[in-house]
Amino acid sequence: MAYKFEIFKDSAGSYRWRFKAANGEIVAQSEGYTSKSSAEHGMSVLKQYAAGATIEDLAKAAAGYSRW
Numbered sequence: 599m600a601y602k603f604e605i606f607k608d609s610a611g612s613y614r615w616r617f618k619a620a621n622g623e624i625v626a627q628s629e630g631y632t633s634k635s636s637a638e639h640g641m642s643v644l645k646q647y648a649a650g651a652t653i654e655d656l657a658k659a660a661a662g663y664s665r666w
Contacts, residue, residue, distance in 0.1 A: 601625075603641050605634065613637035617644075 599622060605615050612630030615637050619625050626644075631637040 603645070605637055605641065615641040 599620050601620055602618050603615055604618065605613060608614050608630060610630065612632065613634045613636070614628045614630055616627040617625045628637060628640055631640065
């Protein structure tokens with residue numbers, strides 16, 4: 599099984615997306631959206647920008663470092 603995104607409706611009727619690892623575990627999940635198209639847009643934004651995102655280590659920031 600490869601990494602994948604899933605779009606679903608939660609128990610409150612909101613649309614959400616989740617990102618699953620190859621082993622089936624949920625890595626990330628969105629907030630609730632009122633429309634499916636909004637959930638799809640949020641998912642596409644993550645897909646587009648995640649690879650270039652920076653990492654900020656807040657544990658090191660607390661010790662006086664801002665990035666690693």
